[in-house]
Amino acid sequence: MKMTGAEILVECLKRENVDTIFGYPGGAVLHIYDAIFKQDAIKHYLVRHEQAALHSANGYARVSGKCGVALVTSGPGATNAVTGLADSLADSIPTVCISGQVPSSLIGNDAFQEADVVGITRSATKHNFLVKRVEDIALIVRQAFHIATTGRPGPVLIDIPKDISGESCEFIWPEKVEMRSYKPVTHGHPGQIKRAVKSMLSAKRPVLYTGGGILNSVGSAAMLRELSHALNAPVTNTLMGLGGMPHDDPHFLGMLGMHGTFEANMAVSHCDLLVAIGARFDDRVTGRLDAFAPDAKVIHIDIDPSSISKNIHAHLPIVGDVGEVLKQLLEEIARRDGKPNEAALTLWWEQINQWRSRDSLGFVQDADGPIKPQTVVRMVHEKTRGNAIVATDVGQHQMWAAQFYGFNRPHRWLTSGGLGTMGYGLPAGIGAQVAMPEEKVIVFTGDSSIQMCSQEFSTAFQYNLPVIVIILNNGYMGMVRQWQEMFYESRYSQSYFDSLPDFVKMAETYGGTGIRVDSLEELSPALDKALASHDQFIILDVAVSKEENVFPMVPAGAALNEMVLS
Amino acid sequence: MRHTISILVENEFGVLTRVAGLFSARGYNIETLNVAPSLDATVSRMTLVTRGDERVIEQIKKQLNKLIPVIKVEDISHLVHIEREMLLVKLATSADNRAALVSLAEEMRAKVVDHIDIGYLTLELTGSCDELDGFLQQVESYGIIEMTRTGPVGMRRGAEGFTVD
Numbered sequence: 001m002k003m004t005g006a007e008i009l010v011e012c013l014k015r016e017n018v019d020t021i022f023g024y025p026g027g028a029v030l031h032i033y034d035a036i037f038k039q040d041a042i043k044h045y046l047v048r049h050e051q052a053a054l055h056s057a058n059g060y061a062r063v064s065g066k067c068g069v070a071l072v073t074s075g076p077g078a079t080n081a082v083t084g085l086a087d088s089l090a091d092s093i094p095t096v097c098i099s100g101q102v103p104s105s106l107i108g109n110d111a112f113q114e115a116d117v118v119g120i121t122r123s124a125t126k127h128n129f130l131v132k133r134v135e136d137i138a139l140i141v142r143q144a145f146h147i148a149t150t151g152r153p154g155p156v157l158i159d160i161p162k163d164i165s166g167e168s169c170e171f172i173w174p175e176k177v178e179m180r181s182y183k184p185v186t187h188g189h190p191g192q193i194k195r196a197v198k199s200m201l202s203a204k205r206p207v208l209y210t211g212g213g214i215l216n217s218v219g220s221a222a223m224l225r226e227l228s229h230a231l232n233a234p235v236t237n238t239l240m241g242l243g244g245m246p247h248d249d250p251h252f253l254g255m256l257g258m259h260g261t262f263e264a265n266m267a268v269s270h271c272d273l274l275v276a277i278g279a280r281f282d283d284r285v286t287g288r289l290d291a292f293a294p295d296a297k298v299i300h301i302d303i304d305p306s307s308i309s310k311n312i313h314a315h316l317p318i319v320g321d322v323g324e325v326l327k328q329l330l331e332e333i334a335r336r337d338g339k340p341n342e343a344a345l346t347l348w349w350e351q352i353n354q355w356r357s358r359d360s361l362g363f364v365q366d367a368d369g370p371i372k373p374q375t376v377v378r379m380v381h382e383k384t385r386g387n388a389i390v391a392t393d394v395g396q397h398q399m400w401a402a403q404f405y406g407f408n409r410p411h412r413w414l415t416s417g418g419l420g421t422m423g424y425g426l427p428a429g430i431g432a433q434v435a436m437p438e439e440k441v442i443v444f445t446g447d448s449s450i451q452m453c454s455q456e457f458s459t460a461f462q463y464n465l466p467v468i469v470i471i472l473n474n475g476y477m478g479m480v481r482q483w484q485e486m487f488y489e490s491r492y493s494q495s496y497f498d499s500l501p502d503f504v505k506m507a508e509t510y511g512g513t514g515i516r517v518d519s520l521e522e523l524s525p526a527l528d529k530a531l532a533s534h535d536q537f538i539i540l541d542v543a544v545s546k547e548e549n550v551f552p553m554v555p556a557g558a559a560l561n562e563m564v565l566s
Numbered sequence: 567m568r569h570t571i572s573i574l575v576e577n578e579f580g581v582l583t584r585v586a587g588l589f590s591a592r593g594y595n596i597e598t599l600n601v602a603p604s605l606d607a608t609v610s611r612m613t614l615v616t617r618g619d620e621r622v623i624e625q626i627k628k629q630l631n632k633l634i635p636v637i638k639v640e641d642i643s644h645l646v647h648i649e650r651e652m653l654l655v656k657l658a659t660s661a662d663n664r665a666a667l668v669s670l671a672e673e674m675r676a677k678v679v680d681h682i683d684i685g686y687l688t689l690e691l692t693g694s695c696d697e698l699d700g701f702l703q704q705v706e707s708y709g710i711i712e713m714t715r716t717g718p719v720g721m722r723r724g725a726e727g728f729t730v731d
Contacts, residue, residue: 122584123591127634130579147634180730181576181637306628309621 005134005165006031012141014041015173018069020060020434022053026073027113028100031165045434045463048455050077052427054084057095059414059431063389065218067149068095074102075113079120083421085155086124090418091240092212094153096144103163117159126154134167142177151184152304153216184303188320188328196299196316197332203273204344206233212240213278213302217323221410227326230333231340234352236264238279239402240417247386247406257285258554259399262360262563267352268293269561276300278322281311291559301325360552360565361403370545371520373397373472377404380442383527388440391429393449394422396478399550401444423452426469430456433465440531447473447500457510460537467537468530471503474546482549503541512537569623569643570720572728573612576635577603584633594626598717609730613719637730642722649720653698656688658709667708674701686711
């Protein structure tokens with residue numbers, strides 16, 4: 001049967017099990033929007049800015065485990081999407097972005113709304129395609145989803161010139177997708193598995209350091225916990241890896257790195273075996289490289305060979321899917337009936353518990369004083385019992401959310417870890433709420449970050465998405481201000497807003513509810529009200545103590561054990 | 567250290583930019599780069615010369631492999647291998663020195679490929695990079711009008727081939 005390129009595209013998306021698209025129409029994608037109009041298997045969510053389409057697709061992907069899909073027009077539509085693509089690339093989130101392009105005959109002519117999108121997005125995507133013939137659409141869509149969702153996941157862009165989406169051809173669905181140049185290794189090398197287990201069982205001071213890979217490989221979190229218990233080994237998560245281990249598991253040390261806990265950073269600094277699982281030794285995790293885990297043998301499990309020995313030399317690399325490798329490790333431990341070195345581990349845990357007793361996340365909430373931002377996050381945790389889906393923007397509030405929310409389960413935590421994109425939170429929360437309509441979605445944000453995406457309240461209103469947005473409002477770009485206080489003698493250059501909008505009115509303008517919280521006694525009832533509302537988004541504008549800093553902190557370039565605790 | 571890397575890639579639009587972009591984005595240096603289709607028209611073969619310590623070269627190989635259209639990567643510097651480069655050089659000549667240059671070219675196994683008038687001579691020479699450097703030094707005094715080099719191509723010695731399968 002002959003179909004237009006646009007119809008073929010939509011048909012291919014259905015066959016890839018896509019039921020949700022975030023997008024924004026424009027001239028070059030009108031054929032595609034017409035094909036979307038004529039069907040109802042795929043629901044399109046109209047965002048208010050293309051960057052948000054990508055962030056929503058990202059949030060949708062993180063909580064659902066499916067590939068997020070965005071649709072944008074040529075030129076500015078696609079250039080607006082670039083930040084969202086780069087964000088998904090940095091955090092390895094599977095997304096497919098379809099962009100319109102000017103008609104083939106006009107490419108290279110500086111046509112209206114033309115941009116070299118394949119060129120611009122080359123380094124912001126895992127891979128990208130320019131479709132040159134309508135006959136190629138089906139195979140390219142198939143390959144795009146294959147690339148986005150396998151190996152180390154990431155964003156893939158398909159640029160479709162307008163004439164190609166309008167032309168017709170016979171639709172042929174490629175049943176199989178095989179690429180000779182792209183064959184990710186998923187199974188761990190059996191010899192390496194044996195060697196790794198041997199090291200793990202004999203380690204005296206082991207640490208499991210786990211990242212986003214645990215979440216990208218579905219089912220891994222349970223196996224991580226099993227491994228940690230089998231080895232009686234502590235686990236620390238990266239910012240991306242939070243939720244990979246339940247917050248209240250006694251083996252969990254909290255987050256490590258720049259704003260990690262004292263016990264996590266000290267354990268890494270003193271361990272004799274560091275097992276990195278789906279983590280990539282980011283500079284925010286390692287601090288000064290030559291002082292990072294100086295006594296440790298390093299086992300590095302990752303599906304991306306280029307992550308291994310990039311920053312820290314791995315003595316024992318294992319390339320493979322984190323889930324498969326964890327399964328292999330557990331089988332090998334069972335096969336040997338392996339037991340860890342309990343005598344040494346008893347001493348190790350004594351040491352760790354001593355570090356823990358410093359209570360590095362402790363803070364004092366004065367009953368009459370201003371609300372501490374930590375108090376807000378803590379209270380949200382208690383009221384949602386650690387089960388909410390939590391999205392954040394970037395800055396101090398993000399770190400407090402990471403430190404104090406406490407996750408019970410994986411796939412509940414949406415944060416822009418790698419790129420650090422202010423403006424991520426609200427659209428990501430919207431994407432998550434679309435994927436999980438029954439769940440509570442909380443967006444922690446700051447008074448600065450929220451202004452980088454506030455147009456998306458209009459999207460939330462349109463689709464009745466009851467996202468709860470909590471602004472930790474200190475009147476500053478808090479993290480910038482903190483660095484200026486600590487490293488620039490408190491010269492607060494351009495980090496202060498003296499003209500913040502009225503966020504309550506902003507909520508009302510967009511059709512939601514806004515509540516201002518100025519004192520501690522107002523906080524709990526306001527949160528109860530927000531958590532009880534089901535029909536529309538709500539903004540809690542919470543005035544928090546203005547110059548609160550995020551601690552512990554490892555200053556940039558310092559070693560992990562050189563923490564500033566308060 | 568100098569490394570010569572052979573790369574097999576899908577012969578498709580944009581692949582050269584992806585390779586070049588990888589080097590510029592990650593701050594690696596490309597000393598020379600040679601690209602041409604292989605026997606299989608769907609595959610191109612590149613020979614790339616770069617510099618770096620073992621860690622950098624290891625990353626370069628991994629990052630190249632990570633590019634979707636890259637099929638295979640091999641650092642031939644560690645193997646016994648052959649490298650050849652071609653040079654075209656146009657030299658200024660006169661009736662006085664022309665014969666000497668022609669005999670020098672013969673001695674060095676360079677071919678005269680263009681000599682329409684007495685004022686110049688274009689020579690072609692194939693050899694290792696060092697041989698070409700040495701030759702250029704010897705002819706420099708004649709006055710080099712222009713010259714171009716292909717950058718080396720290379721393959722490992724022995725019966726084994728570097729192919730897609």
